[in-house]
Amino acid sequence: MTDGLDGWHERCRSRSRSWPLRAALGAVLLLLTCGLPAVLLAGVLHEAAGRPTVGWSGAPVGDPATRAARELGERIGAQLDRQADALLGGDRAGFLAIAEPAARPALTRRYAALRALRVTVWRPEQTGLPATVPGRPDESRLVVRFQYCFVLPDCRPSPVLIGTRWREDAGTSRLVAVEESRSAEAGARPWEASELVAAVGPRTVVATTPALRGKLPGLLRQAEAAARVADGYVVDGAPPDRYRIFYAGRAEWLSWYGGGRPKWTGGYAVTVGGGHHEVVLNAGGLSATGTDDLLRHELTHAASLPERGYPGKATWWLVEGIAEYVGVGGAPVSRYEGLAEVRELLAPAGGWNGRLDALTPADDAPARRVSGSYGVGYLAVRHLVDRFGEHRLLAFFRAVVHDRRPLDEASGQAFGQPWTALHDECVGYARSAAG
Structure with a gap:
């Protein structure tokens, strides 16, 4: 049985663009049993x-x-x-x-x-x-x-x-x-609830409703590009045989997998068993750039997360941080669109205690608070990658998220450094990057 906070990953809306990475899907904020046998x-x-x-x-x-x-x-x-x-x-x-x-x-x-x-x-x-x-x-x-x-x-x-x-x-x-x-609180899958049309590529299956059929060719191209990137972040075993992506109109957004996402959500992924995570994108307001970023973020979850979900809120920053890191597509830190929100969160009045394990935003959190949380997660992971490289970051991720080892043990194994010191380095890097 999962530990309660497993299975769903969510992404929010922000002022900068319709569905920014920094408030992406990944927050496991609902008490679900998606991973129940x-x-x-x-x-x-x-x-x-x-x-x-x-x-x-x-x-x-x-x-x-x-x-x-x-x-x-x-x-x-x-x-x-x-x-x-x-x-x-x-x-x-x-x-x-x-x-x-x-x-x-x-x-x-x-x-x-x-x-x-x-x-x-x-x-x-x-x-x-x-x-x-x-x-x-x-x-x-x-x-x-x-x-x-x-x-x-x-x-x-x-x-x-x-x-x-x-x-x-x-x-x-x-x-x-x-x-x-x-099947638990996951609710109805899209093929149970709606009429669908689909397009299939070498790495992805993309489906939507007939009303949005015209979006399929572009979505498939974008999904295939995102899948090629996400394949590089598989942590355990082989990449998914196909990434499954569903593009939801307004009514479908409220019904697929039970609806009920937090207001700031623009997409989510849910584990459905068999090693698969199915991704849903909210058609409302998605721009081409936002879709590319969101797909890289979400498919990274599908590639990197274990089938049973991850340990819970204490590791949210790492799960979302790696998805944000991949989602930004190699852009310089100075171009990350959430830096202003990170700065607000890090301020004395920001309401965050400075601990990465307390970074998870609430379902009803304001969009800027959510965006700041994703930003800090991204910057923490970015610092670890800059210092130790992606290979060691993925080893750390596997130890913490897949093997559920304590952070101190995982840090010593992957980085040869105590986690207490690295934690403070990560937060310090976020403060420096946000200015």
């Missing part, structure tokens, strides 16, 4: 719904109700397998055939979105036994874990938990409804 989540769901799980209910093997539920589960499983084969085979009629007419419009949209994303794996796995829907004695509900891949058939699949409802018709199970995913 799917098996655990399934158990939680079944417990909350009061339904038995296979091997968990304790009912005797020969219990008539249990035997009936298992037989129903087998019929449902056969239908789900047929539907999966149809999806992967491009057979829309077959995909819809297992469902009652009322369920087909939503399924049609979902089918089209998954095909647009070039789904290559779609594997349904039952998490327990079907149970009667309260108040609907003719319907049963079953939570299904779907494992999915896009573009490549041999990727590590991402899991999503989805509630399904069924009705028996002459000995055949018919799908009545598909709910939005309940």
Whole structure:
């Protein structure tokens, strides 16, 4: 299980440009369980719904109700397998055939979105036994874990938990409804909630709504350029097989992955399992330059962060600092647009105690406070890179964020220096750079 502050990374709006790097996505400010193992989540769901799980209910093997539920589960499983084969085979009629007419419009949209994303794996796995829907004695509900891949058939699949409802018709199970995913507080994935169009490149998949279709060619070019940069900051293992990027219009921004981002957010990344982080950009107000910076920042999170998320607020400065460092694209420190906000934060009235582990901005923090926090994180990382080089910085990052070692231990291992002294150097460098 994650440590509470894992999984989401966010970016804010600033006065300088529409979606500046310094207030980027990366702040893990929401108490989420995105990294919860799917098996655990399934158990939680079944417990909350009061339904038995296979091997968990304790009912005797020969219990008539249990035997009936298992037989129903087998019929449902056969239908789900047929539907999966149809999806992967491009057979829309077959995909819809297992469902009652009322369920087909939503399924049609979902089918089209998954095909647009070039789904290559779609594997349904039952998490327990079907149970009667309260108040609907003719319907049963079953939570299904779907494992999915896009573009490549041999990727590590991402899991999503989805509630399904069924009705028996002459000995055949018919799908009545598909709910939005309940994989922790992450909320519905874009392909569950919206009609999508997509473009695929060598390193990225970029998707948006039909209304924003015209943005896709430019977004794909920008995403591919950002991916080539982000690939250089992989900390553990290989780069993502494809970076997954979703470009949200106003309505989609409020619904994808549950919405509810802090007001200063312009984009975010969320871990969805299988080694993947999916990135969402807010279409409102993004300029071409801001999009380039934001993509480099966000894809750096996707490349560098562990699947289970990072340890929490105390390491926020490092997680965001490295993403800001990559996001600025090699620009000189003097051109960093957040220096004025850094100066305000470092002032006696700035409200910061001078500790990097206390740098995380609150959800309701003013935009300038957020921008200053990202700026200090960037400058701290920039100092470490200037002094020790990127290779040793990444070794430090891995020790702290992936291996969750104490800062003193990680600093001694990566830099050969005590962290207390380096911490003060980093803060001093930020003061000097901000002027």
